[in-house]
Amino acid sequence: MGTILMGGLELGLILAVMAIGMFLSFKILNIPDLTVDSSFTLGCAVSAIGAANGHPVLGFLLSVLAGMAAGCVTGFLQTKLKIQPILAGILTMTGLYSVNLWVMGDKPNIPLFGKATIFTPLQGKLPALFEKLPVIALVLIVVAVLIRLFLKTQIGMSLRATGDNEDMVRASSINSDGMKILGLALSNGIVALSGALMAQYQSFSDISAGIGMMVIGLASIIVGDAFVGKGSVGRGMLAAILGAVIYRFILTFALQLRMPLSGLKLLSALLVVLAISIAAAREALAKRRMRNA
Numbered sequence: 001m002g003t004i005l006m007g008g009l010e011l012g013l014i015l016a017v018m019a020i021g022m023f024l025s026f027k028i029l030n031i032p033d034l035t036v037d038s039s040f041t042l043g044c045a046v047s048a049i050g051a052a053n054g055h056p057v058l059g060f061l062l063s064v065l066a067g068m069a070a071g072c073v074t075g076f077l078q079t080k081l082k083i084q085p086i087l088a089g090i091l092t093m094t095g096l097y098s099v100n101l102w103v104m105g106d107k108p109n110i111p112l113f114g115k116a117t118i119f120t121p122l123q124g125k126l127p128a129l130f131e132k133l134p135v136i137a138l139v140l141i142v143v144a145v146l147i148r149l150f151l152k153t154q155i156g157m158s159l160r161a162t163g164d165n166e167d168m169v170r171a172s173s174i175n176s177d178g179m180k181i182l183g184l185a186l187s188n189g190i191v192a193l194s195g196a197l198m199a200q201y202q203s204f205s206d207i208s209a210g211i212g213m214m215v216i217g218l219a220s221i222i223v224g225d226a227f228v229g230k231g232s233v234g235r236g237m238l239a240a241i242l243g244a245v246i247y248r249f250i251l252t253f254a255l256q257l258r259m260p261l262s263g264l265k266l267l268s269a270l271l272v273v274l275a276i277s278i279a280a281a282r283e284a285l286a287k288r289r290m291r292n293a
Contacts, residue, residue, distance in 0.1 A: 004252060006129050012248030013136045014197045015216060017143055019224075019240035021190030022217035024147070027236055029163040029183045031078075034089030034214055038096035039070045039188040041210035043195025045103040048110040048205030056117045060196045066103075067192020068185040070096055075181030100207060109206045117200040132201060139197060143190060144237055150186075151233050159183050160233070191217075215268050220244035222275040247271065 018040065025033040043063040050059015070092060077088035104110055119132045126134070150156045162169045162179040169176045191213070199205040224243025228235060247268075254267055 003129060004256065006133070008249050008252035009245065010132055010136055010201065011252075012245035013133075013140050013241075014194055014201060015220060015248055016241040016244035017140050017197060018191050018194035018213065019217050019220040019244040020140075020143055020147060020237060021187045021194065022214075023221060023237055023240045024183055024190070025187040026218065026221060027163075028151070028160055028233075029180060029187075031085045031163075031180070031184070032089070033071075033074060033184060033187060034086060035070055035074045035092045035096070035184070035188055036089075036191050036214045036217060037210040037212070038093040038100065039067045039191045039210070040195040040198075040213045041100050041205075041207065042066050042070055042096055042103070043192030044199040044205040044209045045100050045110070045207075046192070047196030047199045048112060049103060049105075051112050051115050051117050051200055052110055054116065056115075056120070056200060060118055060193075060200070063192045063196035064189045067195075068189035070192070071185035071188030072181055074188070075177075075184040078184075079177035079180050097207075104205065104207065108208075109204055112200065112203040112205070115203075117203070119200065136197060136201070139193070140241070143193065144241065147186075147190075148234055148237065155179075155182070212265050212268060215265070215272060216244075216247065219268055219272045219275065220247050222272055222279065223247055226275045226278045 018036075022033075022036060025031050025036075043066065046063040046066045047056075047059045050056055050062060053059075073095075074088050074092040077083045077091060078085050081088075083091070101107075119135055122131045122134065125131075151160060158169065158174050159179050159182065161172075161174070162176045162183070166176050169179070195210065198209065220243035221240045222243070223246055224239030224241070225236075226243075227246070228239035228242060230236070230239075250271065251264060251267065254264070255261075259267070
């Protein structure tokens with residue numbers, strides 16, 4: 001049972017990294033970015049290729065740059081070619097499928113069993129149950145702290161303002177297009193980092209690894225909001241992290257109840273619907289209380 005719970009926690013923290021990336025696009029920029037499904041796979045592919053060739057750390061870092069490049073493409077389609085955000089994400093996601101295959105050498109999966117990964121240095125130094133948790137937790141903390149600090153800078157404040165009121169930002173002589181491209185690049189870079197973690201954690205990369213990650217990220221953010229509530233940026237990031245862990249534990253328990261793997265995507269969709277319903281019910285209740293008052 002302890003192994004199952006630890007596995008659920010580790011996977012939840014990996015998904016929490018992705019949720020932070022989606023928090024930037026979905027909450028800060030107010031853009032539903034569908035690039036996520038393929039940028040996650042891109043991170044898996046680049047990380048796996050690096051580890052397979054004996055350079056796990058290099059592959060891990062290059063995955064971030066690859067994800068940022070994918071985000072820049074989506075941002076360029078939105079801002080310079082004036083393509084609707086959802087369609088721009090779909091176009092980049094579709095094109096990345098071929099890119100991901102090319103990165104993986106036209107192979108549907110890359111096994112890493114027996115290869116060194118970023119988790120290898122801790123093997124034998126900690127109990128087997130806790131060998132991977134410190135690395136995952138460290139990556140999550142570093143990403144969360146750096147993004148929180150970045151959003152307090154002048155550029156970060158401009159990024160937040162672009163998501164809140166783009167017209168006002170343009171009137172203030174801030175390049176809103178540049179802010180969108182930057183935000184989407186950071187978002188997809190973090191998502192790809194999550195994919196890189198996942199590939200080396202599971203010791204393989206698969207071309208279908210990112211399918212449904214958009215829904216998982218939204219589920220994490222919305223479920224977290226339902227428990228933590230909306231508020232400051234820091235609170236929003238905490239909600240995304242907590243939501244990802246709760247989401248993963250729900251799936252873990254569902255699997256322990258012998259739920260078929262084919263039903264996990266349906267469960268994910270139902271969780272999003274339930275979380276949105278809870279949030280809507282809370283808002284309706286608050287409005288009713290105000291009217292009664």
